[in-house]
Amino acid sequence: MTRTVYLNGDYLPETEAKVSVFDRGFLMADGVYEVTSVLGGKLIDFGGHCARLARSLSELEMQNPHSDAEWLAIHRELVARNEITDGMVYLQVTRGNPGDRDFAFPGPDVAPTVVLFTQSKPGMAESPQAAIGLKVISIPDIRWGRRDIKTVQLLYPSMGKMMAKKAGVDDAWFVEDGAVTEGTSNNAYIVKGNRIITRQLSSDILHGITRAAVLRFAAEAQMVVEERPFTIDEAQAADEAFITSASAFVMPVVQVDGGDVGNGKPGPVATRLREIYLDEMRKAAL
Structure with missing residues (x-):
């Protein structure tokens, strides 16, 4: 058609x-x-x-x-x-x-x-990838300084996707000044102990609509959210990692730069947040 x-x-x-x-x-x-x-x-x-x-x-x-x-x-x-x-x-x-x-x-x-x-x-919403998780690599963040504006200039994110593909993984995380900014088309998070850690809003990252909803649901579920930059080393030492976006919703990340995150499988926090997000968004859909 x-x-x-x-x-x-x-x-x-x-x-x-x-x-x-x-x-x-x-x-x-x-x-x-x-x-x-x-x-x-x-x-x-x-x-x-x-x-x-x-x-x-x-x-x-x-x-x-x-x-x-x-x-x-x-x-x-x-x-x-x-x-x-x-x-x-x-x-x-x-x-x-x-x-x-x-x-x-x-x-x-x-x-x-x-x-x-x-x-x-x-x-x-039933993507089999959610049960497997994503593998990501890190690449330098050389984009312009107004990433908070959702422009159609997507050349470097596209190049990042291709770098990941050539490396045999699913996606790439941008790194600037030693810390993760975001993914090629998503916001990035790690979980350590009882804390969800993600970079704070600024001109450095896109102000994700899914990000805002997920962090709100996390707070309502009594999860602790810490908004600050994190490093690749922290991600590899985390209990869990995940990304959020409008099309992937909440998607676990199980490997960063070849190192397993946690036990190398989707963790309970990301899995639960995906369930909550999809449930609540379906209720509020127009």
Whole structure:
């Protein structure tokens, strides 16, 4: 089945959706994006994604082309038209097409380009990877300094994914000044004793929507959360490790740079947090 995509107010077959070669998203990576998961045909943590989208746009001095209610209607329409039960809705807003290439931002008369599409991922909440866990390597973090803005400039994270693939593992964690910042497309955590440790929010990391929900649920479950940087050595000596993201939810990490974390198997904290997260998010889904 040909997917229906949304482009600048129109619902189109994916084969008919076209964006100008002069679009600044293509020429300058001048745009932001969000990915919202769908479970049982409903959107997960949609309000959080809308809030982060608005923040990313504001930080880049871009206008938000839609209200939250309008974004919700577009997302729901795409989910319905593409018959998505489990999967994701990808949203991208660029600064638009000024008609020529120029480093200077175009004026307010240039409308942003808005693209949304879906990806079907049947059974994504029952991923067998959650029972096995991920293996990760560490790589230097050489990204720009505003990682809190969810831009479409994903070249180095893509390179990190390929470094991991070539090393025969699942993903990579970025390391800066001796400490882990985050994963290529996720936030990173370790568990030591009764403490969940993860880097504090700043411009160094993406302000994960799943991160916020998981830490809230952890606190409600009387788990201790410590927000600070941690090292690779600490990760290898931890009892558990895990990552969070909109598409992976909570995923255990069982090996870091070739060293087993804990007993090399998914631990009880990550397993329990995944259960809580999925349960609570399904209840609140839109």
